[in-house]
Amino acid sequence: MRAPIGFRISNRRKNLRISQVSLARSLGISASYLNLIENNKRDIGGALLNRVAAQLLIDIDELAGRTEQKLLQDLEEAFADPVLESLPFRPDERRELVALYPASAGAVSRLHRAYSSAVGNADAYADRLRSDPLLSQLLHQILSGITAIRSSAEILEDVTDLDEAERRQFLAAIGRDSRTLSEVARNLIGQFDISSQIRRxxxxxxxxxxxxxxxxxxxxxxxxxxxxxxxxxxxxxxxxxxxxxxxxxxxxxxxxxxxxxxxxxxxxxxxxxxxxxxxxxxxxxxxxxxxxxxxxxxxxxxxxxxxxxxxxxxxxxxxxxxxxxxxxxxxxxxxxxxxFPYERILADAEACAYDIDHLRQAYHASFEQVAHRLVTLRRPGQQGIAFGFLRSDPAGRLTKHFPLPGLLLPNSGHACPLWAIYGAFRTPDVPLRQVVRFSDGSRYLFLARTVQRRTASFREQVVASSVMLACDVLQADRTVYGAGLDLSDLDADIRVGPSCRLCTRRDCASRQEEALSTTAGQSRTRGPLLPDALALGDPQ
CATH class of the missing domain: 1.10.10 (Arc Repressor Mutant, subunit A)
Incomplete structure (x- = not known):
């Protein structure tokens, strides 16, 4: 789209109190042709534009409107946005806005730029939430907590014939869910705060x-x-x-x-x-x-x-x-x-109740190779059990992971020290199973085992890792590892969290790090013996 040079010529001529006929005569063109130029119905450039600039005592770059050209392009992009493109704009409306109301045109351009940036940031955060299971599941826990509180509150409000014991039960549930919701929200805020500070x-x-x-x-x-x-x-x-x-x-x-x-x-x-x-x-x-x-x-x-x-x-x-x-x-x-051909490994896994030791012998494979293949059995309409996967080195650092929907698996660093993936190091080459329960009530079956790289001589150091599969406890009875477990006994569950920094269990004796919540400094178990505000010798 052409810059509104004609409008600028008209405005400049009028400011100098020069008539259209007089300017046309000095330029050697007809008044009617100048009128078409000033109404942006004729292009102007070259020698004629130079003569106009000289007659109007104005720099040619200013008259040509380099800035206005960029602004016009910005408006072209803004008006083509799907949010605005259906509006009935006149053909010359953008050019007239730039020529007659440049500040307003600039405001529209800045607003559209800010809007585009906001949309981009929103998309980036959405991508992050989709790809970061920790953040996604923290938000899911918040939503679940709000739903639970609302459900209990509606029962208290709508059911009039509750006895005192039932009323106390629902009030206790609201209090418990509120505290959990508050802790999860603080952890979520802490996660974003740390991400913003580090910006790696x-x-x-x-x-x-x-x-x-x-x-x-x-x-x-x-x-x-x-x-x-x-x-x-x-x-x-x-x-x-x-x-x-x-x-x-x-x-x-x-x-x-x-x-x-x-x-x-x-x-x-x-x-x-x-x-x-x-x-x-x-x-x-x-x-x-x-x-x-x-x-x-x-x-x-x-x-x-x-x-x-x-x-x-x-x-x-x-x-x-x-x-x-x-x-x-x-x-x-x-x-x-x-x-591990897909259909064959799926059929064999179902037939042996996902017995990894049986499968590794049948396919001449390792425990880790079989475990990782089980995670990939996600073909639509032909899926196996949904497993999450983790691998840890002896120092506890996670070196590989694949998340399970609903289960918080840290991206890196260390997971909860109570998880089987760490306990497996105490019993090398022996599968370790456990039923765990998170603070939101979700329950999972964990199965872990150490794997070692074979050494060539006595002098070489054994390199060991621990790998772990995790599935929803509702799927545990489909596996050989669920046999003999009383899956209905909640008291037998091991109470865990995703990691210390993301765990809401304040009473956990195995906590190694403070939570990410904004009140982390108020811990009674991991804080200093003396409050920071109290110096020795101060009056009490």
Whole structure:
């Protein structure tokens, strides 16, 4: 859209008290043509615009309206907004607004810019809530608490024949729910306050988590490709390390070497692929499960690079590190789908009541590989039990997680110290199960077990991790791990929280950190013996 130069010429001419006929004569054009220019019905530029600027004693940039041109573009964008586009604007309305009321036009532009920024921030917060299960579930707990309080209050208000004992029961429920709601709200505020203060950029690992959460850790394209690759491999022989090694050699020229030193003498890993030499090296101590999985992953990455790239096409990955880690995660997903074909693993899991030890033997896989595959059984209309997944190192730091709707699984740091994922370190290689209850009344079955990387010699340090699956207690009887448990006995539940900083249980003897609430400094159990405001020697 043209800038309203004609209006500016008209206004300037009138301010100088020059008639239209006189200005037209000095410019060497007719008065009627000048009239068309001043009403923005004719374009003006070049030598004529220079002559006009000289006659009106005004800078040509000011007359051409560079600022107004930008303002006009801003208004064009604002008036095209879906909120406004249905209004019956006249064709020249924006140009006239800029020419006749520039301050008002500027105000409209600023308001639209502020509105667009607010919408963008709202979208960003919505994306954060969708991708951050902690914040989402805190809000869900607040809504649940409000609903519970309202329900009890309505009963007290509407039911007139309650006896005194029943009335006291509902009042106690309102008080209890109110206190819990208050604590959850404080934790939510604390979470946002800390995020605002730190303002750290999203880490590559967090971007990978967001990708998996967005896709619900299920990639239909990769599942289909995995079925095709599995069939291709089985046509060459039984699925396993031997057939995979043979196919990698014949199709891609890859040599597989087990044992001996790696090319880099100080290489700390247990396997490595060198594209330059097409060599896949495995440490001599690696397990059969590790070799099978990593060979399947390499075969998938070499045979189906387009499928891996397509799975990441719409992902938000801001750094090369994030893209590299995402490609690794998707490659591992493809390998898992090859080792554990979807329909077969689902049928076998249901048949053995999700007995992971049975499944790992049947598929020559590790405990962690089976557990992670169970989390991905999310195909619409053909779903397994919905599991959450966590992995922790011996220091308690969470190194991998996939959330379960309704269950607060921390993104990083440490979870509740009472969770089975930490207790499993006390009983290595033995599954540990527990029924837990959160402060909002939700109950889950936790199953954890340690996994260790095999060492090659006595001098090597054992590297251990703990992995944990979690499912709603209502699904526990579908698993072998629910057998023998009295799931109706609430007193036997272990009272836990998501993490100390997000837990509302003030009476927990295992608390290691203060809550995120604004009243964290008022703790009676973790505060100083003397109040901060009281100095020794002060009168009491």
């Amino acid at each position: 950029s999203v880490s590559p690992a967090r971007e990978i988590d967001d990708l998996l959460i967005e896709r619900e850790n299920h990639f239909p394209l990769l599942e289909a490709v995995a079925d095709e690759l599995r069939a291709e491999i089985e046509r060459a022989g039984p699925f396993g390390s031997a057939t995979l090694s043979d196919l990698l050699s014949r199709r891609f020229g890859v040599k597989v070497r087990i044992g001996g030193p790696p090319d880099e003498l100080d290489y700390p890993g247990q396997y490595r692929f060198d594209p330059a030499t097409s060599l896949m090296w495995f440490h001599g101590a690696t397990t059969l499960a590790t070799r099978q999985f990593q060979l399947a992953r390499l075969y998938g990455e070499l045979a189906a690079p387009d499928a891996i790239a397509a799975s990441l096409e719409s992902a938000t990955l801001s750094t090369p590190t994030a893209r590299r880690l995402a490609s690794r995660a998707v490659g591992s997903y493809l390998a898992g789908a090859m080792v």
